[in-house]
Amino acid sequence: MTASPSERLARLSWPRVVFVGLVAAFAVVTIPTLVDKHSWTGVTISVAVTAILAYVYLTPKRIAARFLVPGTILLLAFQVYPIGYTISTAFTNYGDGHRLTKTQAVAQIEADSVIEQPGAQRYELSVATKASDTSGAFVFFLTDPDGKVERGDASGLAPVPDAQVTKDQFTGKVITAQGWHILTGIQVNGLGPRLASFAVPTGTGFIKSVGLSEAYVGHFTMTYDASAQTMTDTRTHTVYKESGGEFKAADGSGKTLPIGWKIGVGFKNFTSVLTDAAIRGPFLRVLIWTIAFAILSVLTTFGLGLLLAVVMDHPRMRGRRLYSSLLLLPYAMPAFISTLVWSSMYNKDFGLLNKLFGTHIDWLGSPWAARGSVLLTNLWLGFPYMFLVCAGLLQAVPQELKEVAKVDGASPLRVFRSVTMPTVLIGAMPLLIASFGYNFNNFNVIRLLTDGGPYPSGSSTAGDTDILISYTYRLAFGGQGAQYGLASAISFLIFVLVGLISYTGFRQTRQLEEVYAR
């Protein structure tokens, strides 16, 4: 049965109409900007997304797709794309000193090499166009310190008789010129990149504008030869050849130019994880502590949370609400703030802990005390969550089972071990694995509390409390500035590692469930 277009329209419910309207608006807004930027991939994606959404929402079929498609598109945009981007970055040298494209780098090296001609004087500058519309070609009216006026354009300088211009009596700047339209400061600024790339050639260099009404004589000291792909320093005649995303001196002196560009480096970032002694050396030590930290964090927080939940669950417990709210306080405070507060409490000479207990423990300065501090703080931050979870799960424990066990003469401990614990564990297991995964990458608490320290003398990359993520953060952003390529490679490795651990964890849970289900 086919319906006429008008019938079909009538069947459209208003949420669908609004949604399709939004989709159309999205297309109208994004496509012209993308065309403007010549981003053809962007245009293709935008058109495809619009078409898919329009089709799905305007046909009477595809009802399931109406609910799935928006989610899928968001998943692609916010999950798959970043992961893909991270992986592709892992194969490049992207980072400080290698952020630009080659064209940009060449242009920037040349621009940075411009020096003002020694002894040359500055000109008073007026920029002028033929018509009052600033989009056309423009010229410079230049007044030299003697008051002589010249007109400069892309072909060079030409003298201008004084009769054709009027000048500011103090600065000598040209105010009006016959047949030309002098631009105001804002109009000059509005010329933007066109002005920045404009230069009047002279015999030995060029004249460029600086600010709104001044011009100087300068010349390049670095020139790029596009056919040979080399950069030449005109003062020392050193030739620089491109090598590994930067310009290296061809004379073998090892000199490189400061600005490099982004290139693909293949598996170099991955192999350097294995071959670089500074990375490989402490990797195992850090990995062991990472796993220990994650397991201990989960066990301690779960243990304390469960204990408190059981206590609160006791029928003779009074003032339950008050206690519970107090217990949830650490959860209510921003973890950032509490971690920093804890960090100052651990201070050996001035911290609250040592003062309170009259001790002289070097909390953050000795390896084991520091590890203990990290775990203690993480316990404080994490137990309220586990308390909430366990309190909820305890409600699910079948009361009859408990009663039956009691009647059979089981001790309270026995009841807890055989009845309460299994139920709670099965319910909590997925959360415990998630918590393990979270603590495996618990960057905040390490970074803010100890920042990986204390560091054994001679190792500035891996401290005694560093976990993988804080350690790689330092590798990528510490030493030689930002190295996004390397960081991406290591993040990818961590991603795989966490994935493997979680997978085995969930398989174990399923087995556990089967065991208890019997």
Add this chain to the structure above:
Amino acid sequence: MIWTDAQRAPVLQQFAQSFAAANGISVSVQPVATDLQSAYVTATAAGKGPDIVVGATDWIGNLVQNGAISPLPLTAAQKGSFQTTALNAVTYNGQVYGVPYATENLALITNTAEAAANPATFETMVADGQAAVKAGKASEALAMQIGQQGDPYTAQPLLGSAGGFIFGTKADGSYDPSQVGVDNAGSKAFAAQLAKYGEKGQNVFKRSIDANNAVSLFTSGKTPYLISGPWALDQIRKANLKYSISAVPGFAGMGPSQPFVGVQAFYVSAKAKNTAIAQEFTLNYLTKKDVEEALYKVDPRAPALTDAYNDVSKTDPDIAAFQAAAAHGVVLPQIPAMSAVWGPLGIAEAAIVGGADPNTSMADAATQIKAAIAKG
């Protein structure tokens, strides 16, 4: 559009407004609270950066290698109007990249009610400080921030006194990343002093004193001596105690202290949308004496413009004292290789203070720094 740190934003807003009014434009000053430098580099690469950014001169190397800033063609007269150290600090690879507005360096600040000001040597200062502790006037002999990861910036005056240095210099006076001095004889002499006054020695240097508590130890009267910079002046003045500012004393029998001289500067973005106006603002407006003096009034650091400095130092002896403390100062390195130094050197410092062997620690630091630079 100007980006700056949160503290300076309100004051810059005033100048920007008066400049904007005179030119018939609108200027927005945007405070960036954390990690201004990397935020700026990333935003500029994406074409979303500001026209002007304000920051310390040790950023220059990194900003240049990422193509984030362009040279500023100051006239010879303008160059001559700045203090030499300030001009050197903004010069990199022979080009001037920023307009400096304030210089800063470390000095020794003494609570004159507790100990004698201007001690001749580091040793007399420690003795004086320890006497004050014994007399019950104070609880610490000296507040010099170290922390668990060390602080090479604060240690530099003493490192220099002992004859150590981080990078050697080329013939033109610029830093040479291939000459690392962290394991030379002077640096090792400094390391020996660190151990002598460290936690296993006289317990003057402590890892428990860090950036968070050093100044408050001084302002609450718990120590007669503080090594800090002009950024602490505001807090110290509010504490209402009698203080005196002098150079950090050198070790007996060694050279004078050599603090880093850092400079705060304005940079014009290489990708600025309003290059002409940004250049006009930095070159022809910020180089004015009145503007630099007004900047000083809200953030008391020595103006970089010689004329402005001369005016200010007449009415503010603290600024003159800070400047005098930098008599033997060295320019804070702007080369990107410096980022490979802070970590290893700081950790060596903290380890030695905590009792590790001074010689091996410094040698290890040097090895790591050289390896990081070679990998570059």
